[in-house]
Amino acid sequence: MTQVVAGLIIAFISGWKMTLVMLATSPAMIAAGALQARFFASSMKRSQKHTGKASQVVQETVSGIRTVYSFVAEMKVIKRFNDILEEIYKFGVKKSHMSGVTAGFAFLFMFCVYALGFWYGGQLIIAGEMLPGDMLTVFFAIVIGAMGIGMASQITPDVAKAQGAAVGVFEIINR
DSSP: OHHHHHHHHHHHHHOHHHHHHHHHTHHHHHHHHHHHHHHHHHHHHHHHHHHHHHHHHHHHHHHTHHHHHHTTOHHHHHHHHHHHHHHHHHHHHHHHHHHHHHHHHHHHHHHHHHHHHHHHHHHHHHTTSSOHHHHHHHHHHHHHHHHHHHHHGGGHHHHHHHHHHHHHHHHHHHO
C-alpha cells in the first residue's frame, strides 16, 4: 500500500493533469484484472470437481478391486475412468482458451492505458506544460503504483483455491 500511495504522491507532484488522465482509465484495468481473477476462481472450482470425480472412481476401484475382478469388470471401470479423463481434457482445453482470452483483454487494457499516457504526456510536452522527465516520472510512478496493487492481489489465486476447497469441505461437514 505504501508503494501505491508513494507512486500517487510522486505522480501528482510531477504532473497532476497526466496523473488524473491515467487514473481515470484505472477502472478499465481493474475490471480486466477482476474478470481474469473471477474466471480463474470459477474454473478452479470446476477443475476440482472434475478431478474429484476421477479420484472417486480410482478410490472405488482400488478399494473394491476383488469385486471388480470377480465380475470381470475391468474394461467397464477403465472406460468409466477414460470418459472422466476425456471430460477433464476437454475442460482443460476450454479453460486454456478462455484463460488466453481473459489475459489478452487484461493486456489490451494495460497497453491502451500505456499508449494513452504516452500520447497525453506528449501533448503536454508539445504544449509546454510538462517536461519530458516529468512525463516519464508520472508514467513510471503510476505504473509502479499499479504494480504494488498487482503484487497485493497476487494472493487471489490462492484465495480462489481455498474457496474451491472450502466448498467441498463444507459439503462434507453439512452431510
